[in-house]
Amino acid sequence: MAASSAEHDLSDAAAGPACPKCAAPMVRRVAKRGENAGNEFWGCSAFPKCRAVVPIENPATAADSESAETDQVCPFSSPPPEARKGLLGKIGAAVDGIWRWNLELDEPDATDRWDLEHRRKVIDYLHTRDDGRCGICGGAMKQKGAQVEHVVPKRFAVFELSPKGEAHQGTHYTSVLHGMENLQAAHPRCNKYKGNKPDIREWRHPSMPRLVVANAKDGRVLMLPPHDDA
Structure with missing residues (x-):
């Protein structure tokens, strides 16, 4: 009986998405209590070490949403940014790319924490990139x-x-997760205020440099803050 249960979990994990926090396969589970009791969701297979969950959308709603997305280009997406031009621009892009590459070699753990020394380096990069301003x-x-x-x-x-x-x-969009383009330094109070608000205009202040934070299915990208006319 135990073997049958394990096989079931492996089958669900293979069909499920990767955990957004630790990249482990997610398994289909059912909420047993609370206001979502009876609803299915994706839970990280590394539970209890990682407690990430992702809602499972109603198939009918998902189909309607996807058909609506494929009918027209999302006004918030744009073509990938052009490479910097000129010698100084190319040198600056190369230096920034090497800096980011080195920082992104070290992924945070399941609780989204780096060791203190690496965290200091990440904040140093973000603080420098954004001219010492809070991204929110x-x-x-x-x-x-x-x-x-x-x-x-x-x-x-x-x-x-x-x-x-x-x-x-x-x-439609896939976040770049822990990539430097999807990170910003913020005041603790601003971080708490933002939380998980769904309004993308609340995610990054309009005066901040634009970042490629997600890739779209159609080859375009989502850059935040969005264009003024988006």
Whole structure:
């Protein structure tokens, strides 16, 4: 009986998405209590070490959403940014690329934490890139006390966007997760205020440099903050 249960879990894990927090396969589970009792969801197979969950969307809703997305180009997406031009631009891009590459070699653990030394290096990069400003409010910020914040919340590892720019579970966009482009330094109070709000305009201040935070199915990208006319 135990073997049968294990096979069932492996089958579900193979069909499920990767965990947005630790990349382990997710398994289909059913909520036993609370307001979501009886609803299915994806739970990380590394539980209890990792407690990440992803809602399972109603198939009919998902189909309607996907058909709506494929009928037209999302107004918030854009072609990938062009490579920097000129010698200084190319040198700057190369230096930035090497810096990011080295930082992204070390992934955070299941609780989204790096060791203290690596975290200091990440904050140093983000603080320098964004001219010492909070990515959420745009205000000046001291490096000491700044928090590392995901631009796209982890719960939206894969998502769709409504015409008003509100995120919901879907598959049109895939977040770059822990990549430096999807991280920003923020005041602790701003980080708490932002939380998991679905409005993408709340994720990064309009005065901040634009970042490629997600890739779209059609080869386009989502850059935040969005264009003024989006």
